[in-house]
Amino acid sequence: MTKSVVAQSYGTSEALTVVDVEVPPPASGEVLVEVKAIGVNPIDYKLYSGAFGDDPEKLPVRVGGEAAGVVAAVGAGVTEIAVGDEVIVSPGTGLYAEKVVVPVSAITPKPAGLGWEQAAGLLLVGGTAVDALDTIGVGSGDTVLIHGASGGVGALAVQLAVARGATVVGTAGAANQDYVRNLGATPVVYGDGLEERVREVAPQGIDAALDTVGTDEAVDVSLALVKDKTRIVTIAAFGRAQEDGFASVGGGNPASAEARLKARAELVEQAGAGHLTVTIAKTFPLIDAAQAHSELAQPHPAGKFILIP
Ligand SMILES: NC(=O)c1ccc[n+]([C@@H]2O[C@H](COP(=O)([O-])OP(=O)(O)OC[C@H]3O[C@@H](n4cnc5c(N)ncnc54)[C@H](OP(=O)(O)O)[C@@H]3O)[C@@H](O)[C@H]2O)c1
The missing domain is CATH 3.90.180.10 (Medium-chain alcohol dehydrogenases, catalytic domain)
Known part of the structure; x- marks a missing residue:
């Protein structure tokens, strides 16, 4: 039993x-x-x-x-x-x-070097992050905006994007700004005026955006800042993705399931x-x-x- x-x-x-x-x-x-x-x-x-x-x-x-x-x-x-x-x-x-x-x-x-708790919490968020970053082709030289950078998926996405050589701007609540900075991103508080705050810290422009939050604010700011819609992805705002013509991952998509299975070994090795x-x-x-x-x-x-x- x-x-x-x-x-x-x-x-x-x-x-x-x-x-x-x-x-x-x-x-x-x-x-x-x-x-x-x-x-x-x-x-x-x-x-x-x-x-x-x-x-x-x-x-x-x-x-x-x-x-x-x-x-x-x-x-x-x-x-x-x-x-x-x-x-x-x-x-x-x-x-x-x-x-x-x-x-x-x-x-x-x-x-052996990976603790039980870390091991149990790694693959769902890590696989989602890899799937999303691959979908928008995040790589060296990109400046990427990650909404919800202090979240489970966001924290992994920030670390993975930085490891790929990208510059990351990450949104989070006021209490989590230092947490996001320590992950390797430039933190920005979400809420009214978000677009201007992102422009201020990234005068070079934003090449790609990952939304892990699903609010209209996250979607609207992504659409305002990223020229190429194929470089915007959400894991939560499925309705907006369809309406506005940008990508989403997960939600039962077989290609996402496959991408996440493939990502497991590398994620575990990197965490270990x-x-x-x-x-x-x-x-x-x-x-x-x-x-x-x-x-x-x-x-x-x-x-x-x-x-x-
Ligand atoms: N499509 C998929 O395959 C897939 C996979 C995994 C998760 N998800 C979905 O993705 C979402 C995030 O999952 P998670 O595990 O990362 O959750 P989580 O750990 O609870 O993180 C939530 C994040 O959202 C931020 N946030 C909260 N309220 C916000 C607001 N009003 N505006 C902007 N940001 C806000 C939080 O920031 P602060 O805490 O700093 O305030 C935090 O960074 C969930 O809806 C989940 O169901 C989808």
């Missing part, structure tokens, strides 16, 4: 409940993982919020897209991973649990070597997942929220 956190209804985080579920032995091509840490992401609460529908047939909603842990058993035909290996599980579903059975294709080996940092904002016991969701949906400290089974 394992404790697992699922949503028994649609709505707020009060829908989350801890249940005991049977853990089957891993079948052919599967792996049983004892979970040490679980990454918390906004998609986790969006899944049961009603944003993607509220079909009662789909209840309970299994929550959790990334985790890290130790392999406890392997099914037939699994040769690339052995019992006792430390691994990252991503992508996944229903990973808010003490033990999970997952396909071996969801497993990436965890470097200390070249990429995953800041941990706060950890919660697994059974307090509802509290974690409620705090993540409001203004919260910069960095990842992690659940510990």
Whole structure:
């Protein structure tokens, strides 16, 4: 048996409940993982919020897209991973649990130097950041504007863009300006007058923009500052992307899923070597997942929220 956190209804985080579920032995091509840490992401609460529908047939909603842990058993035909290996599980579903059975294709080996919490919080945001930066072709010599640079995705995007040789301007709240500066970007406070503040710190102009926030302000400022619309991407404002003719990534797009699978090994290697940092904002016991969701949906400290089974 394992404790697992699922949503028994649609709505707020009060829908989350801890249940005991049977853990089957891993079948052919599967792996049983004892979970040490679980990454918390906004998609986790969006899944049961009603944003993607509220079909009662789909209840309970299994929550959790990334985790890290130790392999406890392997099914037939699994040769690339052995019992006792430390691994990252991503992508996944229903990973808010003490033990999970997952396909071996969801497993990436965890470097010894990467902590459990960092490992659990790396790949969803890191894969999204790589996918978005590749979509707008961020490279050496570019000046790129990243909206939400203090966020989970934004913090990884800033570090990756700087590593590519780009100059980065990153928006964040007033409390997170130093955090964004330490990641390697020039910080700018979001809110009224954003366009002028960005122009001031980047007189050379903005070549590309990544929106991780989804507000009209982030989209409008990107459209005002970036000449070439193929160099604007959002991960959150899907409606505006369609209306205004710029790119979006994720949201079930198969090309994004493929790009993120490909990005895993390099992200893990870079994080294991200390070249990429995953800041941990706060950890919660697994059974307090509802509290974690409620705090993540409001203004919260910069960095990842992690659940510990
Ligand atoms: N399309 C995809 O594949 C994909 C993948 C991952 C995430 N997402 C989505 O992307 C969004 C961000 O995810 P995340 O994990 O990075 O979230 P997060 O860690 O909560 O970060 C949120 C960011 O938004 C900023 N922010 C908050 N209110 C703002 C406002 N009014 N104006 C401008 N910036 C504001 C925050 O800045 P301060 O904290 O400094 O105020 C912070 O930088 C979520 O909607 C998530 O569902 C999409």
